[in-house]
Amino acid sequence: MTTIRDLTYDLLRRNGITTIFGNPGSNELPFLQDFPSDFRYVLALHEGVAIGIADGYAQATGRAALVNLHSAAGTGNAMGGLANAWNSHSPLIVTAGQQTRAMIGIEPLLTNLDATMLPKPLVKWSYEPARAEDVPLAMSRALHMSRLPAPGPVYLSIPYDDWEKTAEPESLRLLGRTVSTAGALDPAAAAALAARLDRSTNPVIILGPDVDAARANVHAVKLAERLAAPVFVAPSAPRCPFPTTHPNFRGLLPASMSGISRLLQGHDLVLVAGAPVFRYHEYEPGPLLPAGAELIQITCDPDEASRAPMGDAVVGDVGLILAALADAVAPAERSAPQRRERPARLAPGSAPLAAERVLDLIDELAPRNAIYVNESTSTIEAMWERMNWESPGSYYFGAAGGLGFAMPASVGVQLAQPDRQVIALIGDGSANYSVTALWTAAQYNVPVVFVIMRNGTYGALRWFAGVLKADGVPGLDVPGIDFVAIGRGYGLEAVRVDTDAAFATAFTQAIRAGRPSLIEVETAWTTP
Ligand code: TZD
Numbered sequence: 001m002t003t004i005r006d007l008t009y010d011l012l013r014r015n016g017i018t019t020i021f022g023n024p025g026s027n028e029l030p031f032l033q034d035f036p037s038d039f040r041y042v043l044a045l046h047e048g049v050a051i052g053i054a055d056g057y058a059q060a061t062g063r064a065a066l067v068n069l070h071s072a073a074g075t076g077n078a079m080g081g082l083a084n085a086w087n088s089h090s091p092l093i094v095t096a097g098q099q100t101r102a103m104i105g106i107e108p109l110l111t112n113l114d115a116t117m118l119p120k121p122l123v124k125w126s127y128e129p130a131r132a133e134d135v136p137l138a139m140s141r142a143l144h145m146s147r148l149p150a151p152g153p154v155y156l157s158i159p160y161d162d163w164e165k166t167a168e169p170e171s172l173r174l175l176g177r178t179v180s181t182a183g184a185l186d187p188a189a190a191a192a193l194a195a196r197l198d199r200s201t202n203p204v205i206i207l208g209p210d211v212d213a214a215r216a217n218v219h220a221v222k223l224a225e226r227l228a229a230p231v232f233v234a235p236s237a238p239r240c241p242f243p244t245t246h247p248n249f250r251g252l253l254p255a256s257m258s259g260i261s262r263l264l265q266g267h268d269l270v271l272v273a274g275a276p277v278f279r280y281h282e283y284e285p286g287p288l289l290p291a292g293a294e295l296i297q298i299t300c301d302p303d304e305a306s307r308a309p310m311g312d313a314v315v316g317d318v319g320l321i322l323a324a325l326a327d328a329v330a331p332a333e334r335s336a337p338q339r340r341e342r343p344a345r346l347a348p349g350s351a352p353l354a355a356e357r358v359l360d361l362i363d364e365l366a367p368r369n370a371i372y373v374n375e376s377t378s379t380i381e382a383m384w385e386r387m388n389w390e391s392p393g394s395y396y397f398g399a400a401g402g403l404g405f406a407m408p409a410s411v412g413v414q415l416a417q418p419d420r421q422v423i424a425l426i427g428d429g430s431a432n433y434s435v436t437a438l439w440t441a442a443q444y445n446v447p448v449v450f451v452i453m454r455n456g457t458y459g460a461l462r463w464f465a466g467v468l469k470a471d472g473v474p475g476l477d478v479p480g481i482d483f484v485a486i487g488r489g490y491g492l493e494a495v496r497v498d499t500d501a502a503f504a505t506a507f508t509q510a511i512r513a514g515r516p517s518l519i520e521v522e523t524a525w526t527t528p
């Protein structure tokens, strides 16, 4: 006789999940009771942090991750994180405990009212099983659904009295199931697409986060070299799909219609892989593409393909398609694009340091394969210009632009990648949304180096106020926060520095320490 609980843990095991991220409440305790010894529970002190850690973990492992939240209130706290996870195609199984079935109708305390409505539209699927006996099938479906293309979060609301019930013997069949996808181009379609690329006289490649998610960076490099095409990263990039040191690399595209069409002037074919077309931010109307250019998008996401306002799209496995194209195109006869000009490294400065100088120091002193989880919003462009990222999985940013991602995600990425140093670069505004992630880092000894860029303001918003010509906006400064005290309060080593040499020393020590630590560095305002 197997309980629903035992069968569920078995299903998770069979699907490679033995870590649960969460913040528990009474509705979740029956699921967690007699917690199996081969599982690990990672406690977050806020649900936005739980989902952020799970998101980082899922993205860095490339596998589904489970988050257990408390009913409606816990789900609500996690919604900002869910917006990021939805946009980054992160395979998350989000479960929330529901009140006991016998009382749901009377709406006692902690009922998750209309539970399946709550996380929409930021989940692929939202479900509350009709019977306890349906929980294993629901969990199995959630596991498969979360990672099938396009991957994304799913939500299950589970009444807490279900776990003790007996599983139906037939539901044991779920344990052996595999669900796989294909998604490669058939040879004729690959040849036709390659021929279109070959015919182009001046192609350009634009890569998005799903190239990195598919671990297809190497295929993108080969394709770019064969085509002798310049490569841009798609606007509002949450990951780094191409080595920033590669001679064909051109940097980050701007996030406006006219900005993009201006920059792509002269190209007759725009090949976009692993990104929406396009994730704009600022509204600068204009042509969507330069005159005479056609566009081809390769995406794992049918929704991304169908909502694109221009060009042709192919939906499939981004990695397999890029690999096939890289093989199928003829080596171009034109000369390779000119290496981009990169800004000169800044010389040592005095306090407050230029943010660019801090980035230069970090790039110089960090291990070559370090991973950056970023939420320093006014320095994003500077990072794409200055940082030398070569390995896949080197950069993560909240994919919906929702702050409160990077602090917890850095903890999840470091848990997933213990052999690479994770550096969380966080603005002094952003640092406040999910600050309790510091506690999880300290308690689980997850050795992230948190660098807090303290410029005393919401720098990116100051810049955006200028774009929108919105003068006289209140609430743009964040003075009077002591991150060293906060860091120490949550159990981290923490220091404040304001000179070049002090930063270099603190940063080097932090990397060597092998423990989580926080460096607060005073920086000057930056214009993105
Ligand atoms: N709240 C949430 C959850 N997400 C947001 N994106 C914002 C508010 C708005 N916002 C931005 O988009 S950037 C920003 C805010 C408040 C300023 C962040 O300031 P910072 O970094 O100190 O972290 P910079 O470098 O000073 O911009």
Ligand code: CA
Binding pocket: 427, 428, 429, 453, 454, 455, 456, 457, 458, 459
């Ligand atoms: Ca700031």
